[in-house]
């Protein structure tokens with residue numbers, strides 16, 4: 001193999017690595033809609049766990065909701081632009097859902113069903129309040145009405 005051959009190969013490898021890294025950085029994190037679909041699934045599992053009084057599973061799903069994946073930076077920018085001046089309302093509902101889910105996981109950890117149900121109500125209210133307040137602004141064109 002000639003020297004120029006080797007250099008060309010090395011350059012090509014570098015370009016490929018840079019391209020992959022750049023692509024990964026831009027795409028890092030799921031789309032908002034995928035996160036929402038994940039939350040809906042977690043809520044379904046959570047409800048089933050409540051009916052079964054399975055505190056271990058309640059704790060697991062509540063904590064998955066509390067620590068759901070963050071959207072990609074591009075997706076966050078899109079969201080913030082769509083939310084505009086109502087960003088505080090958006091964030092306060094978001095915090096209420098995260099906080100409620102965290103508290104629900106803790107209540108499940110100590111077998112406190114009353115606590116689980118109280119925080120479950122807070123989480124549900126947050127999901128629905130945010131949809132009512134923001135879905136029209138934030139819905140992607142291909143999204144059917146909630």
Ligand code: HEC
Nearest residue numbers: 033036039040043094097126127130134135138139140143
């Ligand atoms: C802070 C605001 C906010 C909170 C909190 C929130 N959502 Fe959403 N959700 C949205 C918005 C905005 C959309 C529309 C997104 C789109 O179409 O791109 C949406 C869409 C959805 C969808 C429809 C996804 C699809 O396939 O089109 C589901 C299901 C959903 N949310 C479930 C939930 C659940 C369950 C919770 C609570 C655990 C929750 N959301 C909490 C803002 C929120």
